[in-house]
Amino acid sequence: MKQDTLLAQAGARRDPVTGAIAMSICPSAAFQHPALGQSTGFDYSRTGNPTRQALEQTMAALEGGARAAAFASGLAAVDAVMRLFSPGDAILVTEDMYGGTYRLFEQFYKNYGLRFVCADTSDTTRVSDILDRRKFKGLFVELPTNPLLKVADLKALGDLAKKHGLLFIVDNTFLTPVFCRPLDLGADIAVYSATKYLGGHNDLVAGLAVARDAALGERLAHIQNAVGAILGPFESWLLLRSLKTLSLRLKKHEENALATAGFLKEHKAVHNLRYPGLPTDPGHALLAAQSRGHGAIISFETSSRAEAERILASVRVFLFAESLGASESLITYPIVQTHADIPPDMRERSGLTDRLLRLSIGLEDKSDLIDDLSRVLG
Ligand SMILES: Cc1ncc(COP(=O)(O)O)c(C=O)c1O
Incomplete structure (x- = not known):
């Protein structure tokens, strides 16, 4: 089935008793066994829950993967994936990634013997050189990066991962899978903060991991059950409900982002504008070759920290908050909010300055967004 059909009918089924179409929320923690040694397919909700399973099956189908697992947050999904590695394993990771992911790697997994090397994964030659020099077990890439929106070549990195026997995440x-399907391009696992576009309404926190092959999917489900950071039935239902409009929402997010970036591009107070949807952006062509859309996150620099602070205090339509991917447009100050745990020298090296602002473009009327920015930028 095509993605739009899968999305429109996310969780839809025919209840054998009532004929209900909408997926119901199944809060049961335990499930009765028909007899000793028999199961309905559900025994205990940490292991499997009907509402969560409907979400996981929808997500696996959307992504073209064998199996998906839903978690209590995006970081819980990343955490589950990291448990596939063993002490001593080295993992090459994108250098400007979400600060919380960096914190998880540096402050926790390092203590358990995993080693992380950060690199600009948009530079395939550099990645190839690093992989030639040292033995790695994994490659973890954000596409595009948060917040600098650099674009990696997933196909080329997938080939390198295959050559070096790496788990590619x-x-x-x-x-989201509506724009890009990493598993088609060589990734073994796609991970999501479903709190963002998949949820899309700023009203739930959730994470997903989708495995390309069944054996890997089985290992993830085992970790999900053994560690227990599952997504609850209510959030699973809410997420299924949100998925129905994902493709429609993304179209509007992107249309608004393109218009907003077009306005910012011409503004004299805006420096180092980054939005891969603009044909002038260095990542535009590469992203277009591997994604059906460019997303709706924009970042740019102001002239000074004071100016950035003034803008944050002056916006009226944009909300000053730290998330992205929902109906409301948000403005974020990465250095203080999402990326505070990245060490200053690393931030400086990758261009994450105290002048940088990140916009998550929502679903409002684009003229209101542009008017708000026009007023605050002067
Ligand atoms: C790219 C990316 N990955 C992972 C996460 C973590 O997700 P969550 O906040 O749902 O735990 C975030 C959160 O902002 C993110 O932006």
């Missing part, structure tokens, strides 16, 4: 939060 892509955080596809910004694009």
Whole structure:
């Protein structure tokens, strides 16, 4: 089935008793066994729950993967994926990634013997050189990066991962499977903060991991059950409900983002504008070759920290908050909010300055967004 059909009918089924179409919320923690040694397919909700299973099956189908697992947050999904590695394993990771992912790697997984090397994964030659020099077990890439929106070549990285026998993980939060399907391009696992576009309404926190092959999917389900950071039935239902409009929402997000970036591009107070949807952006062509859309996250620099602070205090339509991917447009100050745990020298090296602002373009009327920015930028 095509993605739009899968989305429109996310969780829809025919209840054998009532004929109900909408997926119901199944809060049961335990399920009765028909007899000793028999199961309905559900025994205990941490292991499997009907509402969560409907979400996981929808997500696996959307992504073209063998199996999906739903978690209590995006970071819980990343955490589950990291448990596939063993002490001593080295993992090459995108250098400007979400600060919380960096914190999880540096402050927790390092203590358990995993080693992380950060690199600009939009530079395939550099990645190839690093992989030639040292033995790695994994490659973890964000596409595009948060917040600098650099674009990696997933196909080329997938080939390198195959050559070096790496587990290739892509955080596809910004694009979703509607725009880009990392598993088709060589990734083994796609991970998501479903709190963002998949949820889309700023009213739930959730994460997903989708495995390309069944054996890997089985290992993820085992970790999900053993560690227990599952998504609850209510959030699973809410997420299924949100998925029905994902494709429609993304179209509007992108239309608004393109108009907003077009306005910002011409503004004299805006520096280093980054939006891969603009044909002038260095990542535009590469992203277009591997994604059906460019997303709706924009970042740019102001002239000074004071100016950035003034803008944050002056917006009226944009909300000053730290998330992205929902109906409301948000403005974020990455250095203080989402990326505070990245060490200053690393931030400086990758261009994450105290002048940088990130916009998540929502579903409002685009003229209101542009008017708000025009007023605050002067
Ligand atoms: C790209 C990316 N990955 C992962 C996460 C973590 O997700 P969550 O906040 O749902 O735990 C975020 C959160 O902002 C993110 O932006």
